[in-house]
Amino acid sequence: MGGLNDEVLDERLAERVARLPLDRKVRLLTGASMFTLHGEDEIGLAPMAFSDGPTGVRGLEFTGGPLTCLFPNATLLASSWRRETAAEVGRLLAEEAERQRIHVVLGPTVNLHRSPLGGRLFEAYSEDPLLTGHLAAAYVAGLQDRGVGACVKHLVANESETDRSTVDSVVDERTLREVYLLPFEIAVQDADPWSVMAAYNDVNGVPATEQDHVINGILKGEWGWSGLVMSDWFATKSAGPAANGGLDLVMPGPLGPWGPALVAAVQAGEVAESVVDDHLHRLLRLADRVGALDAPRAWPSVVPDPAGAVRREQLLRLAAQGMTVLANDGALPLARENRIALVGRPALETTCMGGGSATVRAPHQVSIADGLREASDRVTVVDGVAVRSRPRPSPSGMRVRLFGGSGALLSDRHSEEARTIVGLPGEDLGEPVARVELSTPLPAGATRIGVLGVAHARVTAGDASHEVTLESVSNDIGADVLQPPAWQTDVVLAEPAELVAELTGDSMVAVGLVAEPTPPSDDEAIAAAVAAAGEADVAVVVVGLTEEEETEAADKSTLALPGRQDELVSAVAAAAARTVVVVNAATPVLMPWRDEVHAVLWAGLPGQEGGHAVAAALLGEIEPAGRLVTSFPAADGAAPAWDVVPTDGRLTYEEGVFVGYRGYAARRAPAPAYWFGEGLGYGSWEYGEVSLDGRVLSVDLTNTSSRASREVVQVYLQPEPEDRDDQPVRLVGWSTVDLDAGERRDVDVELDPRALRTWADGAWHPLTGGRLLVARGLGDIRGEVPFTPPTP
DSSP: OOOOOHHHHHHHHHHHHSSSSSHHHHHHBSSSSSSBBOOOOTTOOOOOOOOOSSSSSSOOSSSSSOOOOOOOOHHHHHHHHOOOHHHHHHHHHHHHHTTOOOSEEEOOOOOOOOSSTTTTGEEEHHHHHHHHHHHHHHHHHHHHTTTTTEEEESSSOOOOTTTTTTOEEEEHHHHHIIIIIIHHHHHHHHHHSSEEEEEEEESTTEEEGGGGIIIIIIIIIIIISSSSEOOOOOOOOOHHHHTTTTTOBOOOOSSSSSHHHHHHHTTTTOOOOHHHHHHHHHHHHHHHHOOOOOOOOOOOOOOOOTHHHHHHHHHHHHHHHHHHEEEEEEOOOOTTTEEEEOHHHHHHOOOOOBBBBTOOOOOOOOOHHHHHHOSSOEEOOOOOOOOOOOOOOOSSSSEEEETTTOEEEEEEEEEESSSSSSSOOOOSSSSSSEEEEEEEEEEEEEEEEESSSSSEEEEEEEEEEEEEEEEOOSOOHHHHHHSSOOEEEEEEESSSSEEEEEOSSSOOOOOOOEEEEOOOOHHHHHHHHHHHHSSSSEEEEEOOOOTTSSSTTOSSSOOOOOOTTTHHHHHHHOOOOOOOEEEEOOSSOTTTTTTTSSEEEEOOOTTHHHHHHHHHHTTTTSBOOOOOOBBOSSSSTTTSOOSOOBBTTTTOOOTOOTHHHHHHHHTTOOOOBBBBTTOOTOOOOOEEEEEETEEEEEEEEEOOSSSSSEEEEEEEOOOGGGGGTSSEEEEEEEEEEOOOOEEEEEEEEEEOOGEEEEEEEEEEEOOOOOOEEEESSSEEEEEEOOOOOOOO
């Protein structure tokens, strides 16, 4: 958009900034509502709209918004290791944004998988900064090529969720530069994202929204970046310090810590008005780029239907090609004539997305049971053991009635989802909500009922009536929105009835209903699974996590599968002729049964076409050629970085630059169960001669299998032995290649100079020695060559 050269554009924007008095400038630097910005007619500024977007463009409503595409989660997309995949996702998300008239999509997330316990890792690409940075740059380019802004987040050291609004991430400068800032640097240098989001946490004692060193010094200064820095939602803690620290925009609005307080800070001399002018200048530059300055942008009139055939093919392919075969003795791909026993609660209730701000209202979410039954008529489906510790909102909708303190009915509507938000910023109902009434019909029979929210609730269903008080367990309002406290019980209804929950309280934010058939007991489920497995040619057991573990605002405490899922796998494996396990999780889980089964397929959180994608991968219609983007520890605690719980408010990144596979390779933790970069696909590969010419490594590669397949040629720099206590092995380049059966090709891998340097004494220094390892993950090294630094 815009189209003027930088110098002319800057002059034009400066002139517009100068037209406005201070208070009107400041007004534009806080959102107008939860996801929109103010316009200003005098300077030709139209309102802008933002949307959460890591796995789909949700739009302006947190719940109950328009139907929109649910994409596979970030780790699954990243497992393709294909920049082309990230760019395609960016383009598709831009189309989804255009359909809803959204100017900026709040993604990608480039925080790293520091500890496998991080609850929000499913939104982030990997444990490696180089892989993350290149995928993020491709995503940003794909999005912005269509005139929709990207927002790279969260700056910086935001790798866990525990006490996220108050935790102080303590990171030394070298680690900050080499590891956690590197993905931002690559995205900025290679794709120029139009906005960046500052995190909730503090960094080395300073709030991320006040980080003069990171925002002004590095991002805007050293890197010369001209974009806009916005806060994460409700993250800004001050007026003057945040404005001086480089923050340009406070979200959400209309209230916040700026407004009159920032005007007063300028008038008192605490903040120079030129600082405010720079923030507004950056905001206007964003508006120009996304078509919200002067003539309004033209939005396309036709965009593919979120539920249509075009999106089905795209989302199915994107999900299936990133799935990763972790073990296979020939059980995969499945033969179509096989009698299949499909077992597990996640087969019936497949987790297609994580929890929190990444959630969207998808047109459908295809379960693995439905997907495999559509692909084969020889499938028997058996429920599994319980996988949740908390009640979940009903899959069906509900009636929502809001009452004020006067008793007046403020709103009466139907929600397509069984959870909703009460009292979002900018919502005007005439008076505060004092009572909420939720209701939905129930069939006769054994039924599980319940309620979610921070409130006192009276719950009735037929003759059953219960009164419960649900109290917040967090000082983070975001946690109450994303994971509200809940209560449930089982009842038996002699005839159809209505479930009604009346909620009262001063802190109601997110509320919802639980209404679903009562599931079998764990013992009943295991017995039925064993019986079905004994009669089948192959048992496919689906295990995994849910949005309880893969979520914003909470971290995990263990990598063990919840409930008795491990017991279920072992029982089925003992009874079945062959056993395949599908892991429906975005992040590492422990697999104590992995030597008992014949194949393991890691399926991630596969999006709205998840069941179709898993079926395509299992049957070999699409090769699950993914490679892991994070190492899988062999046991709880067996990782270079583990703790996510602050001590006295501080979370120290003690492992420094030895995060993930770097720490495992340096023997700072026991060897992982599966290495970063590991994955089998359905092909087999022969690596030949390796050579190096400047920054290009070449390898002779042959597909020795009987089918076309995709390989990921990974190159790591291993320092000289005397340097390994200080310098970790690190990924320095990779290439993905598709070869036909029997095909041979010389594959070139370009080494990224940003991975061939180290930070010391306040400056970058090139690495000068070591060996380049050609590998399929560091557990499977296929060749090596001495590293000779290229001549400058």
